[in-house]
Amino acid sequence: MATVLPENVNIKHPDKLFIGGEWVAPTSGDSIEVVSPHTEEVCAVIAEANADDVNAAVAAARQAFDHGPWPTMSVSERANALRRMAEILRGRIPELAAAFTAEIGALSSFAPVAVGGAVETLAAYADIGENYAWETSRPSTVPGNTAHVIREPVGVVAAIAPWNMPGAIMTQKIAPALISGCPVIMKPSPETPLEAYIIAEAAEEAGLPAGVINLVTAHREAADQLVQNPGVDKISFTGSTAAGRHIASVAGARMARVTLELGGKSPAIVLDDMPAEVAGKILARTITILSGQVCAMLSRAIVPAHRHDEIAEAIIAEMKQVKVGSPLDPETEMGPVAMKRQLERIEHYVETGIKEGAILAYGGRRVEGLKGYYFEPTLFTNVDNKMTIAREEIFGPVLSLIPARDVDHAVELANETEYGLNSSVFTNDAEAAYAIGRRIRAGNMAQNGMNADFTLPFGGFKCSGIGREGGVEGLTPYIETKVMLLQTGEAAE
Known part of the structure; x- marks a missing residue:
């Protein structure tokens, strides 16, 4: 596959997928062409995953969650890893901006601001995670017991981002997932895959354990395989309401958790x-x-x-x-x-x-x-x-x-x-x-306008979605709550 990338974008392995901590060739050898809307010409060629590649990414994330160190690391250790990623990505803001402009025609005056904010989301969730009450104790009505309320990672997360704000929306998904202890499979839109490649390279450089961040670039059929895979515990999707309804129905059949940020009028x-x-x-x-x-x-x-x-x-x-x-x-x-x-x-x-x-x-x-x-x-x-x-x-x-x-x-x-x-x-x-x-x-x-603060919870009512992204509330979809009743005195004979 010939290497084609936008000017000023330097991705090491556009012909590969990132699975289990390694850059691997797609099973089929197929590729996706990205067309720039202001030139109508191909500006990038990247690897195309099929169902086998998606299943391999899920297996790698499953291994990282079930047997890897990431979920059991301290929150501070995970936070430091996110800060390392953020620092690496700060140095690549010009590349992220160039990719954004090439892929969907985002204004060169706007792109650096948008991607810069996305990078800071990682650092923000490092801080949020370190200040979050992951475990609290409270009295129980059961005599002789204390209740411990514990927040644990939900599991393997499929992060599916749209094409209009690919970097910003992807980081709003992976940052709270990672700080919560969840491995992630990134599935960007096939029209805007380049930011996710740069994020994966930053995760690799920052030393995240194998399988904690995975990247599969694919069209709808392979993406549907990701949604249906029973190894995925939670799906975070931003996109059309029609696609959101389909994902909700598939996830509901197996009670997978979902966050859906959908359309609006x-x-x-x-x-x-x-x-x-x-x-x-x-x-x-x-x-x-x-x-x-x-x-x-x-x-x-x-x-x-x-x-x-x-x-x-x-x-x-x-x-x-x-x-x-x-x-x-x-x-x-x-x-x-x-x-x-x-x-x-x-x-x-x-x-x-x-x-x-x-x-x-x-x-x-x-x-x-x-x-x-x-x-x-x-x-x-x-x-x-x-x-x-x-x-x-x-x-x-x-x-x-x-x-x-x-x-x-x-x-x-x-x-x-x-x-x-x-x-x-x-x-x-x-x-x-x-x-x-x-x-x-x-x-x-x-x-007086379309003002938005994405450090605060963002999401919709009715067919505009389920759940919220941003701020402390953005952690909630990536957490399961466990209650443990422990005896405060000696066990009864």
């Missing part, structure tokens, strides 16, 4: 005190972040009906100012969408919106004159909340403007969705934002 409720030009600027600049390919994206703007047109005009005025172009240009404000099939998906939704009667007020087409998968910032106005574009996750720079009669109607529209991941209330009144935020059925809410 998140509302932004605009109140009357928010100036149109301010709301327009925030909404236009939000929908173009990562070309709209964010699960927490504020893709439904619910506005007072009597202000609909002025807010629409403000959004359009700001969308016209967005510079779309190469992610390598430091002045670019929105790059391409990640892949051809995603571009075609967005086009399909635009056609559907028009057919169902929404007004295409701005954008809605591929950007002319640019090679790559570029799509214009797009605004639909007079959208009915029952339309397809208001109900389904588009995952592109497409914003729906929905009129509401009053605040109560706005909250009703916000909650009229199968999703519940993120939300926002646009107002200068923090008390009003809080009161309305409590009425929205979503796992996250911010005042």
Whole structure:
């Protein structure tokens, strides 16, 4: 297999998988081509795992959990290993950023910030782990006994990450798993595998025991084998709701633990005190972040009906100012969408919106004159909340403007969705934002924009998922709780 990697990315074994502490050739000898969305050319070629490789990775992780030292090491020892990994990865932030840009067209101005935050997740969980109450004692109602409540690692973890934020999301999975004592099998998206390779190299260099970190790069069939393998105790998945439902059904059949961070159709409720030009600027600049390919994206703007047109005009005025172009240009404000099939998906939704009667007020087409998968910032106005574009996750720079009669109607529209991941209330009144935020059925809410702090628990209600990632709460999915009742006096004869 010819070695093909993006410029400034130096991976030692792109033609191999990392299993049981060794770089091994894939059983089939097959490979995966990664296509860069701003050149439409192959930017990397990496190994492709099949079901046999996946099973070997599970066996290695199982060995590491059942017989290896990692689960029985002290938390401080595991924390120090995570800190070594973080230090190694800090030195490779330029590579991680270059990979991120090459794979999905993330802006070169944004990529270092995103991957830098991902690296710090490892160090953060080292600190969280050392301060967590892994064992506590409390009185028992059983006479002569003391209860010891112990938190133990859940076991072997399959960490399945999506393509839109591959490094950040993968570290949100492996960091709490590792500090808890769980071996991990990393399964990145086949479109964005490079960050996981760099993480695996950092784990190897940091001296993690064999089998504690494994890497298999594969398409859906082999990934499904990972989910079904009985040697996997817990699955942490971020991706589409459809895939999440499948994983939940498979895991439920054998009672495997799951964390699912799935889709969203998140509302932004605009109140009357928010100036149109301010709301327009925030909404236009939000929908173009990562070309709209964010699960927490504020893709439904619910506005007072009597202000609909002025807010629409403000959004359009700001969308016209967005510079779309190469992610390598430091002045670019929105790059391409990640892949051809995603571009075609967005086009399909635009056609559907028009057919169902929404007004295409701005954008809605591929950007002319640019090679790559570029799509214009797009605004639909007079959208009915029952339309397809208001109900389904588009995952592109497409914003729906929905009129509401009053605040109560706005909250009703916000909650009229199968999703519940993120939300926002646009107002200068923090008390009003809080009161309305409590009425929205979503796992996250911010005042005046898509603000998020991933050191805090992140996740959704309803079909947006199960469980939380981030912060102390992010440890919980990787822990089983054991209660031991021990006698405080001599055993009865």
